[in-house]
Amino acid sequence: MTNRPAIPSRVKRKIRQRCGFGCVICGLPIYEYDHMPGFANVKRHRANEITLLCRQHHGMKTNGLITEDQVKDANRNPFNLQSGSSSPLSLMFNGDSPEIILGEQTFTCDDGRRPAVMVPVMIDRQVPFGFTLDTNGLLLNLDARNSKNQPVLQIKESELVVATSAWDATMVGSKLSIWNEARDICLELEFQPPNRIVLQKYDIKINGKSLGISPKGVVIKGQDVPAITLSGGGTVSANVGMLVGEHPRGLSVGIKVG
Numbered sequence: 510m511t512n513r514p515a516i517p518s519r520v521k522r523k524i525r526q527r528c529g530f531g532c533v534i535c536g537l538p539i540y541e542y543d544h545m546p547g548f549a550n551v552k553r554h555r556a557n558e559i560t561l562l563c564r565q566h567h568g569m570k571t572n573g574l575i576t577e578d579q580v581k582d583a584n585r586n587p588f589n590l591q592s593g594s595s596s597p598l599s600l601m602f603n604g605d606s607p608e609i610i611l612g613e614q615t616f617t618c619d620d621g622r623r624p625a626v627m628v629p630v631m632i633d634r635q636v637p638f639g640f641t642l643d644t645n646g647l648l649l650n651l652d653a654r655n656s657k658n659q660p661v662l663q664i665k666e667s668e669l670v671v672a673t674s675a676w677d678a679t680m681v682g683s684k685l686s687i688w689n690e691a692r693d694i695c696l697e698l699e700f701q702p703p704n705r706i707v708l709q710k711y712d713i714k715i716n717g718k719s720l721g722i723s724p725k726g727v728v729i730k731g732q733d734v735p736a737i738t739l740s741g742g743g744t745v746s747a748n749v750g751m752l753v754g755e756h757p758r759g760l761s762v763g764i765k766v767g
Contacts (some may be wrong), residue, residue, distance in 0.1 A: 516542055516554045517749035522677055523556040529589030529673045532563035533580070536596035538671045539680055540569045545580055560584040589673055595631035597668040599606070604704035607640040609750075611708050612726045613742045616750035616763075618642070626748055626760065632715040633754040638708075641666070646702060653687060653696045653711070661687055662696060718753060729753060729766060736767050 511590045524542065531538045540561040544551065551558060560580060562570065569575045578729040589595050609616045609629045620642065628639035628678035646667075653662040661675040662685075669685075671678050677688040687696040697710040718731030726740030729751070731756040739751065745763035 514554070516522060516559070518553055519535060520556050520559070524559050524561060525677060525679065527556070527587070528561040528584070529595065530671045530675065530678045531588045531595040532560060532566055532588070533560050533583040533587040533589075534551060534566045534575075535563060536592070537563040538595040538598055538669065538678075539563060542581065543570065545577060545584065556629060561587075589671075593665070593673050595671040595673075596766050600649060600664070600700060601610055601669040601702050602640070602649060602667055602671055603702075603705045604647060605642075607642065607647050608705040609638075609640070609708065610705065611711075611722050612724050612740065614727060614739050614750075615742075615744040617744065617746050618748055619746055620748055628748065629745075629750040630720060630729070631749045631752050631754070631757065632718055632720065632729070634757065635715050637713050637720065638664075638711075639716065653712070655689055657696070727751070734765075739764070 517741070521542065529536070534539050540563050543560050545558055545560055553636060560676035562580070566575060570580055602720065606617055607627050611629055616629035617705060618625070620627070623642060623644045625642040626639060628636050630637065641648040641650065648666040648696045649664050650666065651658060651662065651664040655674070656660050659672070659674045661672050662678070663670050663672070676686055676690045679686050683701065684697070684699045688692055691697045694710055695712055699707040699709070701707060708722050709724055714718050716754035718729060721728045726738050728736065729736045730736035749757065749762045750764065752762045756762060
């Protein structure tokens with residue numbers, strides 16, 4: 510319906526939080542907004558009348574394979590709120606040369622060994638995110654946490670899971686955004702299969718050192734580390750793009766700090 514007014518952003522946010530950031534039936538974190546009584550019948554956007562359904566279950570409801578009462582039952586007890594996190598979403602990556610874009614900086618790796626690792630930033634031997642280069646493809650790993658150190662997004666071997674402890678989370682197309690309680694975007698990334706991931710914003714702390722990623726570049730600072738900024742369009746090819754701390758044995762390093 511081209512004349513249907515858009516659902517207000519604040520209403521959408523209430524629906525996402527209530528439904529646990531996923532389809533209320535299966536928990537998939539890619540979903541559509543469904544008016545349970547049908548928009549044509551009510552002609553309004555009320556949060557308590559709208560739920561989240563993945564494309565498959567939305568289509569099944571449209572085709573009469575799922576009843577409105579079944580959807581309402583699932584809406585009262587959303588799948589993700591039962592487990593505390595969304596159902597895993599498999600991300601399809603492959604190829605021999607992964608790329609991670611941080612702001613304007615490109616990190617890649619030409620290591621021909623399998624398995625091998627590709628880490629854009631390593632701090633005190635801890636890896637906030639990166640690829641594992643395996644014989645079966647590229648496996649992405651990422652662990653994003655809020656200010657209380659609670660996991661809000663985890664990607665383990667290319668399986669994405671959103672925790673219901675997140676204040677808000679959306680996945681529009683291939684772009685994933687996570688908001689903190691201050692309503693600021695704390696993580697924004699875009700998946701670009703088959704071999705690229707773009708991080709536009711990410712803020713984490715490791716051992717008293719902070720890592721900040723924005724479209725302007727990458728900033729690392731801490732008590733025993735001078736603030737350093739990587740900005741401008743450049744490419745670093747190594748197992749570890751930027752290293753803070755001890756040099757890991759057997760891995761090539763592009764830039765070492767301290």
